[in-house]
Amino acid sequence: DAGITQSPRYKITETGRQVTLMCHQTWSHSYMFWYRQDLGHGLRLIYYSAAADITDKGEVPDGYVVSRSKTENFPLTLESATRSQTSVYFCASSVSTDTQYFGPGTRLTVL
Amino acid sequence: DQQVKQNSPSLSVQEGRISILNCDYTNSMFDYFLWYKKYPAEGPTFLISISSIKDKNEDGRFTVFLNKSAKHLSLHIVPSQPGDSAVYFCAARDNYGQNFVFGPGTRLSVLP
Numbered sequence: 001d002a003g004i005t006q007s008p009r010y011k012i013t014e015t016g017r018q019v020t021l022m023c024h025q026t027w028s029h030s031y032m033f034w035y036r037q038d039l040g041h042g043l044r045l046i047y048y049s050a051a052a053d054i055t056d057k058g059e060v061p062d063g064y065v066v067s068r069s070k071t072e073n074f075p076l077t078l079e080s081a082t083r084s085q086t087s088v089y090f091c092a093s094s095v096s097t098d099t100q101y102f103g104p105g106t107r108l109t110v111l
Numbered sequence: 112d113q114q115v116k117q118n119s120p121s122l123s124v125q126e127g128r129i130s131i132l133n134c135d136y137t138n139s140m141f142d143y144f145l146w147y148k149k150y151p152a153e154g155p156t157f158l159i160s161i162s163s164i165k166d167k168n169e170d171g172r173f174t175v176f177l178n179k180s181a182k183h184l185s186l187h188i189v190p191s192q193p194g195d196s197a198v199y200f201c202a203a204r205d206n207y208g209q210n211f212v213f214g215p216g217t218r219l220s221v222l223p
Contacts, residue, residue: 004154031209033211035213040215041215042115042117042200042213042214042215042216043155043200043202043213044213045210045211045212048209050209056209058210059210059212090154090155092154097204097209098143098145098160098204099145099157099160100157100211101157102147102154102155102156103154104152104153104154105152105153105154
């Protein structure tokens with residue numbers, strides 16, 4: 001099906017482990033984004049990408065790594081997970097820098 | 112300090128009445144504003160947007176008003192329906208075009 005998907009939908013991990021959240025879109029949108037949603041903060045931008053092999057930091061990039069070797073995929077890696085990274089993570093894509101289309105989210109718990 | 116504020120965490124409205132959701136921003140470099148709606152366990156979905164060169168944009172039951180001098184925008188939903196019950200996020204884009212800032216959201220409950 002066309003659209004934007006995220007996997008896994010739920011993940012529980014332990015402090016210090018590496019975790020990768022996957023994002024895949026079938027629209028061939030140029031732009032892709034990663035946000036985290038925390039109570040009282042709304043959505044905060046972690047990283048974004050304007051095209052394959054082009055990435056840039058958002059508001060809260062510390063502790064996260066991204067890559068974009070293919071237009072359709074934009075994985076987010078927590079190299080050494082911390083409890084403060086417990087959150088709901090949303091991936092989004094857009095044709096240009098206006099309307100973004102969001103995935104269903106990944107709920108990550110770091111114990 | 113939050114650049115996009117939604118000072119009402121929640122709002123309850125009777126079905127058929129008008130819902131007014133408010134959003135304030137502090138950064139005068141924002142040039143494009145959006146409203147998203149979010150249901151539980153789903154991602155946000157785009158609702159309506161407005162460019163800083165306009166003061167009003169309408170789409171069916173949804174109208175967004177922008178007051179640049181006050182750095183304030185509002186979303187009007189008329190008439191409100193139970194299916195409108197969701198969390199609404201206001202978002203703003205800076206004029207570099209790639210940085211989006213979201214407000215904390217307002218939970219709207221439309222009562223039948």
